[in-house]
Amino acid sequence: MAEIKCVDLCKTYQQGDAIIKALDHVTLQIEQGAFICLSGPSGSGKTTLLNMIGGLDALDSGEISIDGERVDLLEKGALADLRLHHIGFVFQSYNLIPVLSARENVEFVMQVQGVSAAERRNKSMAILEEVGLEGMEERRPSQLSGGQQQRVAVARAIVSQPKLVLADEPTANLDSVSAKHLMELFVELNQNHRVTFLISTHDERVMRYARRLVRMRDGKVVSDEVQISN
Amino acid sequence: MTALMRGMVDQMIEDGIDALPGYVQVHHPDYRDDPNIENSLSPPGPRLLEALGSPPAEAWARRVKVPAMVSSERNNRGVTLLGVDPQPEIALGFDPASIVAGRFLESPSDQGLVVGRKLLERLETDLGKRVVIMSQGPDNTIADRGFRIVGVFEGKLSAQEENLVYAAIGTTQELLGMDEQISEIAITGGDYRDVNVLHDQVKRAAGDRLEVLSWTELDTYLGLMLGVMDGFVLVWVIVIFLALSFGLVNTLMMAVFERVREFGLMQALGMKPASILYQVLLEAIMLLTLGLLLGNALAVMSILPIRDGIDLSVVAEGIEMMGASSMLYPALKAKDLLMANAVVIVLGILTSLLPAWRASRYRPVEAIAKT
Numbered sequence: 001m002a003e004i005k006c007v008d009l010c011k012t013y014q015q016g017d018a019i020i021k022a023l024d025h026v027t028l029q030i031e032q033g034a035f036i037c038l039s040g041p042s043g044s045g046k047t048t049l050l051n052m053i054g055g056l057d058a059l060d061s062g063e064i065s066i067d068g069e070r071v072d073l074l075e076k077g078a079l080a081d082l083r084l085h086h087i088g089f090v091f092q093s094y095n096l097i098p099v100l101s102a103r104e105n106v107e108f109v110m111q112v113q114g115v116s117a118a119e120r121r122n123k124s125m126a127i128l129e130e131v132g133l134e135g136m137e138e139r140r141p142s143q144l145s146g147g148q149q150q151r152v153a154v155a156r157a158i159v160s161q162p163k164l165v166l167a168d169e170p171t172a173n174l175d176s177v178s179a180k181h182l183m184e185l186f187v188e189l190n191q192n193h194r195v196t197f198l199i200s201t202h203d204e205r206v207m208r209y210a211r212r213l214v215r216m217r218d219g220k221v222v223s224d225e226v227q228i229s230n
Numbered sequence: 231m232t233a234l235m236r237g238m239v240d241q242m243i244e245d246g247i248d249a250l251p252g253y254v255q256v257h258h259p260d261y262r263d264d265p266n267i268e269n270s271l272s273p274p275g276p277r278l279l280e281a282l283g284s285p286p287a288e289a290w291a292r293r294v295k296v297p298a299m300v301s302s303e304r305n306n307r308g309v310t311l312l313g314v315d316p317q318p319e320i321a322l323g324f325d326p327a328s329i330v331a332g333r334f335l336e337s338p339s340d341q342g343l344v345v346g347r348k349l350l351e352r353l354e355t356d357l358g359k360r361v362v363i364m365s366q367g368p369d370n371t372i373a374d375r376g377f378r379i380v381g382v383f384e385g386k387l388s389a390q391e392e393n394l395v396y397a398a399i400g401t402t403q404e405l406l407g408m409d410e411q412i413s414e415i416a417i418t419g420g421d422y423r424d425v426n427v428l429h430d431q432v433k434r435a436a437g438d439r440l441e442v443l444s445w446t447e448l449d450t451y452l453g454l455m456l457g458v459m460d461g462f463v464l465v466w467v468i469v470i471f472l473a474l475s476f477g478l479v480n481t482l483m484m485a486v487f488e489r490v491r492e493f494g495l496m497q498a499l500g501m502k503p504a505s506i507l508y509q510v511l512l513e514a515i516m517l518l519t520l521g522l523l524l525g526n527a528l529a530v531m532s533i534l535p536i537r538d539g540i541d542l543s544v545v546a547e548g549i550e551m552m553g554a555s556s557m558l559y560p561a562l563k564a565k566d567l568l569m570a571n572a573v574v575i576v577l578g579i580l581t582s583l584l585p586a587w588r589a590s591r592y593r594p595v596e597a598i599a600k601t
Contacts, residue, residue, distance in 0.1 A: 056498055057595040077502045084500025095495050095598060109499050156499075 004030040009062035011048055022048040024219035033194040037201055037210035045219040046200035050166045054087055055079035088157030090167035094149040096141040102152045103137040106159050127155040146173035167199040171206055183209045232463055233533050237561035239459040245386045246452040247445050251323045252416030253425045254432050259441045266366055270411040281435030286420030286428050291318035294402045295413040298365035302355035309395050313402025322416055332357045332381035340398035342380030346391030350382055357382055368407045375405045467570045475581045482514055482585040493589045494597020503590035510589045514582035522571050533562045
């Protein structure tokens with residue numbers, strides 16, 4: 001886990017009378033342990049591609065396989081299992097559960113995985129400290145700033161050490177110091193634990209960490225470059 | 231509401247059984263068609279005596295019960311003459327406190343007569359005065375005898391006060407020339423709702439030549455009331471809950487719609503649709519349980535202030551027509567409470583299935599996008 005193959009992906013959305021091609025025959029191969037940034041203007045299809053790979057939405061056509069298993073053919077329960085055990089999500093708009101504290105949000109995935117309460121607590125406290133939220137563990141999302149919420153979302157995504165992290169604009173609400181710290185954390189997980197990262201971003205500073213930069217526009221991949229400066 | 235209705239029906243049944251009296255009665259097979267002395271039976275033999283002395287039998291009494299005419303110097307009435315053995319009759323259920331004037335019979339050979347208060351009014355006579363009892367003797371002769379009224383009783387039902395006269399069994403047998411013969415044996419014991427054990431025990435001992443009937447057979451109306459009441463409570467609870475279930479579905483649907491994003495997120499993070507369905511169902515069950523706890527507590531609290539009964543004497547006559555007395559005692563039964571709780575839980579879970587199913591069917595990407 002996690003070699004990803006996307007073949008001829010197509011996805012259209014209807015907005016009123018207009019049909020929008022979110023993905024237009026996208027083909028992409030992501031090797032295990034990759035650190036890839038998807039860049040492109042808004043509406044270029046970055047988020048849609050992440051959602052498709054994570055099985056959050058259904059394709060119109062095309063094939064996605066992770067380690068040889070066709071994700072697009074999995075049913076809902078199997079997709080949920082795949083996400084639970086192998087994929088970590090960082091959403092653009094944090095998507096924390098408002099009634100849970102920061103620690104409980106981080107623990108949520110582990111709880112569904114069946115991890116013991118003590119282990120959950122230890123891991124969640126450690127990861128929250130790592131993302132700079134020490135002392136804020138029991139705060140609700142409404143009591144945290146946008147940047148702090150984003151860090152909770154990141155902590156939730158990586159706490160159970162998934163093989164693949166899909167991050168949608170993870171630094172969008174972070175100051176430059178926090179963003180740098182987060183990206184260094186991603187790099188550390190990628191290099192030491194072979195976690196595959198697929199990050200959509202506008203942020204040039206984030207792109208500099210990527211070993212491979214995929215540019216998208218109007219639902220198409222317009223360039224796919226290997227960066228050697230990482 | 232159920233407790234009040236149950237209380238009323240229970241009371242109707244208990245009063246009805248008191249009037250019979252007994253949970254089980256033994257008769258000559260033809261007695262109920264023609265209750266004259268020809269259709270009498272011998273005192274119980276050893277086998278029947280053993281059955282009458284064994285649990286669940288608790289009390290029994292020999293009785294002579296025949297139609298008769300009672301005449302005062304001013305009036306006469308058709309009545310039922312009861313020849314009873316006083317002590318066993320009290321053990322069987324006659325309440326000495328119902329004697330409002332004079333005394334009850336004191337021995338099987340007591341020469342007095344105890345009549346109901348209303349009968350006393352109808353006969354336009356009084357305590358201590360003499361009346362004549364006339365009935366059919368052996369060989370279709372007329373048997374009559376003068377009795378002094380030694381006691382006046384107040385019945386739970388006005389019909390009892392008007393129609394029953396009590397005389398000592400020995401005196402009655404002598405009047406009717408019955409020797410030791412009796413009209414019936416009445417037996418109580420155990421729970422009247424589960425009368426079959428007692429009935430079967432007496433039936434086995436009495437043999438096939440005597441008719442042994444339980445109170446549900448002796449008074450089919452009362453037996454039917456018991457069955458109807460059980461069915462009614464179930465229907466009542468279901469109807470009430472079905473009306474309330476719209477509120478429950480609405481509440482749960484609103485709770486689900488308000489949390490669409492949360493459910494989508496849970497799925498995105500790896501929670502299976504089935505787990506979300508279970509979660510919503512679990513929440514519904516917790517809601518129902520909380521409601522039931524509060525509801526049960528309120529039910530008990532609402533019954534407590536009226537546990538000593540509600541006096542309905544202003545409409546006593548109307549109520550007595552149905553066989554109920556003028557004091558209404560609520561009967562909050564564990565069985566009714568459990569059934570209501572079970573109905574609410576089962577129907578509650580059924581009505582929660584739709585919101586729960588809806589919550590589990592959202593597509594994560596669409597649900598997360600909802601604000």
